[in-house]
């Protein structure tokens with residue numbers, strides 16, 4: 126029987142309308158005074174509703190709302206919170222963004238708050254933080270994503286240490302802080318119609334408000350869809366490959382439609398990871414079919430306006446499909462633009478494999494700005510993606526780095542209070558350059574220690590509750606449970622390892638030498654407790670084994686009173702752990718952690734990092750704010766490396782961490798520890814705040830991209846047309862162009878010394894082409910890491926050969942190298958054809 130569905134909202138007293146509006150803006154997720162309003166009404170109910178204010182208000186009995194509307198004290202507080210919210214919305218951003226430009230940010234997942242379970246892990250949390258930070262800084266970013274019907278799996282660990290994944294239940298979308306997007310005058314929900322490989326798929330649009338930022342979410346679970354299409358946005362990262370590629374078609378191609386249905390025409394498209402790469406096809410289609418651009422022109426426009434962020438430091442971990450599968454879905458989309466898939470597919474191939482289409486490769490070819498998420502990751506990304514740029518020097522691979530950051534909402538309430546009082550409340554709008562962070566050093570030690578103690582106490586209370594829940598569900602007796610939960614000690618030095626359980630993160634590294642670890646944990650005067658949490662991907666047997674290994678170790682080593690594993694790592698658990706631990710442990714295999722962000726969250730709360738110097742910690746560790754594990758750096762044998770690293774951890778724990786932590790001064794506070802906490806607070810808040818990352822995206826990516834796009838569009842696209850004419854000529858003759866001779870000016874000199882002026886010359890057979898079409902230049906490397914480009918000047922044409930010459934100075938000393946090359950002079954042509962570079966071949 127057909128039943129049409131609709132949502133009936135509760136009716137709130139006029140005086141509580143502001144409360145209702147606060148519940149629908151995720152601003153509540155990082156403003157404790159809003160959260161505290163809800164706690165004040167009914168703490169028990171608010172917890173039962175998993176901190177979801179919309180569901181909470183929905184479940185409030187009418188008598189309660191009626192009495193609140195009469196409660197002068199409550200209304201006073203509501204007014205205060207409301208007024209702060211309004212000043213926040215009206216805060217003038219420091220960053221200037223040209224005109225009414227906007228950035229559309231595409232991500233497969235968003236970790237915003239536990240009430241909207243549309244994230245799986247780090248990638249999503251970063252995307253959520255990104256949108257929150259954009260709101261704080263007033264950067265006009267608009268998120269695009271999917272509204273899944275149920276969240277990532279719930280993890281349970283059975284008594285033998287095996288991970289169980291609970292069956293997922295859909296949540297009720299009508300009681301989360303997301304609203305249906307409505308058409309003109311609020312009539313009718315907005316629905317987009319997509320057709321992918323002949324399948325009609327409709328998606329309803331929802332909107333989440335995150336402070337000033339908006340997030341558009343697509344949802345296919347509507348009655349008009351076939352059952353298969355309805356199930357498309359069921360959950361994250363389905364194992365069914367067809368379903369997964371359809372989700373990605375929806376995100377990319379559907380996302381472009383969604384933006385237009387919502388009345389947005391962004392200037393910049395930012396792809397967070399490769400999942401959304403298919404949007405390039407939708408844009409080609411739009412630019413070619415609607416705006417009548419040629420492929421080259423469309424590519425130039427897309428490159429000028431696309432930003433791509435890669436996060437995955439191993440090729441295999443990147444999104445890919447058999448070429449045939451991509452053809453099935455992308456082919457029809459490209460056809461609309463008059464494009465043949467067989468031509469476009471080359472942009473998705475890698476390393477000579479013609480069967481696999483890589484989404485990030487596709488994105489990299491069409492993005493004008495590509496970045497990795499830490500300095501170290503950028504080096505890795507260069508090596509990984511260099512084959513996409515066979516004619517560029519490895520030093521020129523156009524992948525930059527913008528190190529990740531985390532949002533201020535990861536700062537706990539006690540530290541937020543302290544920052545408000547000592548830094549002033551506007552620190553949330555600050556970036557790295559602001560002097561404001563230096564005030565952290567002026568905060569009295571006692572205040573810092575008090576705040577940390579409170580966080581730790583709260584963490585222990587929270588964890589005891591969690592333990593009680595899991596043990597009750599296993600059928601343990603209350604007395605046994607209470608005996609066990611008491612073992613969690615708020616006075617013990619607490620080390621936390623909480624993240625996805627995956628082989629490369631090596632959760633078991635600490636157990637490399639059982640005896641040694643046991644000694645460290647069980648010193649009577651300096652007790653240490655270890656807390657683990659993390660999910661293994663359902664298909665990752667290795668990861669699941671590691672959970673079991675930790676659980677078994679605790680039992681076998683009789684360390685159950687010192688080693689704890691907490692089920693179901695999610696935002697809520699993460700929050701308590703990064704707030705309340707003393708030491709945040711991270712042990713990835715080097716080069717495998719792209720950035721890592723949980724350590725930043727911990728560091729912003731004065732928790733000290735003990736981490737392999739990889740990812741963000743290469744830049745973050747300064748010797749004063751935590752500890753770097755580096756003993757494995759030059760050891761390639763995995764077992765030797767692990768034992769070297771484990772031994773280094775034991776030494777640091779033994780000689781530094783426990784010593785400094787338990788060395789208490791007169792007031793009973795560990796002064797040196799607090800000194801390190803301050804270093805951590807200062808260095809991490811200043812440099813690894815998402816505001817710093819956003820400023821970089823703005824200055825290095827968005828603004829230059831906006832300027833470039835505007836230039837291309839100017840005068841009816843005259844630059845594009847000019848570039849196209851040049852491109853045509855160059856392509857015609859490119860294969861016939863060759864170097865006829867090159868004298869770098871060094872061969873006849875007996876000794877070359879630094880600062881010496883050299884004259885280079887060369888002759889080129891331009892195959893009768895206009896020399897103005899080309900640039901001839903020397904690519905000079907004073908050392909392995911640097912290059913200087915010296916353009917040569919054309920001096921004349923003789924016997925059909927163009928002669929070029931120029932001067933340059935020897936820079937520095939040591940082993941150096943150079944060569945000469947030719948490429949198109951037009952920057953637009955160069956941009957769309959990075960492969961058009963011809964180096965003078967070697968002599969042999």
Ligand SMILES: *Cc1c(COP(=O)(O)O)cnc(C)c1O
Nearest residue numbers: 246247624695696699721722723
């Ligand atoms: C921060 C966070 C992550 C990412 O942490 P990493 O250190 O990058 O592994 C994953 N899950 C949750 C719930 C988080 O809060």
